[in-house]
Amino acid sequence: MYKKLLLVLVMAISLSACKKNARKSGCDANQMCSEQFVSFGVAFTDNQGKPTVVEEYSLKNLRTGKPVTRTSMGVNADVVPGFIWIASDGIKTEFSTEGDDVEITAKSKATGQVKKVIVKVSGGCNCHVAKLSGPDTVKFD
Numbered sequence: 311m312y313k314k315l316l317l318v319l320v321m322a323i324s325l326s327a328c329k330k331n332a333r334k335s336g337c338d339a340n341q342m343c344s345e346q347f348v349s350f351g352v353a354f355t356d357n358q359g360k361p362t363v364v365e366e367y368s369l370k371n372l373r374t375g376k377p378v379t380r381t382s383m384g385v386n387a388d389v390v391p392g393f394i395w396i397a398s399d400g401i402k403t404e405f406s407t408e409g410d411d412v413e414i415t416a417k418s419k420a421t422g423q424v425k426k427v428i429v430k431v432s433g434g435c436n437c438h439v440a441k442l443s444g445p446d447t448v449k450f451d
Contacts, residue, residue: 334386337407337435342350348438352429353390354416361391362450365419373410396441396444402433409442409446418450425450 351412356362379401396412397405405412409432419425429444 311433319385322393334416339428341437343436343437346438347399348440349395349400350439350441351393351395351426352414354392354394354418355447355449356418356420356437357449357451361393363391364394364416367394367414367416369440370413370415371404371410372413373406374404376404378412393450396440397431397433398431399438402439404432405439407432407434407436409440412444414448416448421450423450 354362354364369380370376371378379396379397394414394416396414409430410429411428413428414424415424415426425448427445427448430442432440432442433439
């Protein structure tokens, strides 16, 4: 009997937690979202596949023509050489629900070479940002 009571209690708490996470900003108010915080980026490597320092980079949303807000995932986020954060749930409203092409331009500190890649990022009314297409790693020649 206690197991059934515990199960009912857990289910009630779970359902109330889901209602708390419902969307309220002009999107589907019945959409349930998790408490998970999503972020992702792109790694840049040298011609041997080793991480390399990027001294200059920019992110531009090609739909809006505006720069993407620089996103940082914590104190140690910029310590990984060559890794650039592209998007996080903290800036998901900068992207459309269907996804936007984001142009990433980065310059290798070692060689001065500049690389440009496109990553498609969705946000908007989705619960979380997502990378829909594009590379995880970009290799300088």
